[in-house]
Amino acid sequence: MSILKAVSSTQATENTKMHALYMYHYLNLPATEVARLLHKTPQCVNIWVRRYDRDRTVSRKQREKVYSKHSTERREWLVGYVTANPLSFLDEVGSAYVAKWDSPISLTTVWTIMHDAGLTWKVSEKMFGSALTF
Numbered sequence: 037m038s039i040l041k042a043v044s045s046t047q048a049t050e051n052t053k054m055h056a057l058y059m060y061h062y063l064n065l066p067a068t069e070v071a072r073l074l075h076k077t078p079q080c081v082n083i084w085v086r087r088y089d090r091d092r093t094v095s096r097k098q099r100e101k102v103y104s105k106h107s108t109e110r111r112e113w114l115v116g117y118v119t120a121n122p123l124s125f126l127d128e129v130g131s132a133y134v135a136k137w138d139s140p141i142s143l144t145t146v147w148t149i150m151h152d153a154g155l156t157w158k159v160s161e162k163m164f165g166s167a168l169t170f
Contacts, residue, residue, distance in 0.1 A: 048076060053084045053094040060085055106145065110137055114146065115153040 056074055059065045067081040088094055117132055118124060126143045133141045
């Protein structure tokens with residue numbers, strides 16, 4: 037994959053958004069020019085500007101839906117399940133959740149709950165060491 041394709045097809049980082057806001061607000065470049073320079077669409081730049089002007093932040097929205105749909109008890113159970121079964125794939129964790137709670141859960145939500153609890157691959161490697169090597 038070329039660098040240009042990688043840059044133009046991925047979500048912008050907070051750093052990229054800050055550069056865009058600087059160009060827009062302090063260098064007085066129009067949104068179309070900022071977008072061209074960053075290989076983004078003018079609509080993206082306008083959204084970033086409006087959001088920053090309204091909220092004074094460039095961060096993405098927090099995932100509130102996960103917490104309203106899945107109770108603390110269920111999220112703690114999921115984290116406990118992953119901790120007890122560190123070699124489980126996301127779909128296995130999701131299937132165990134459905135079997136336990138008789139409630140659907142997406143793999144993205146499983147990953148989000150795990151990540152928010154600090155259960156990343158790097159943490160798992162430190163916790164469980166050689167059990168994770170293939």
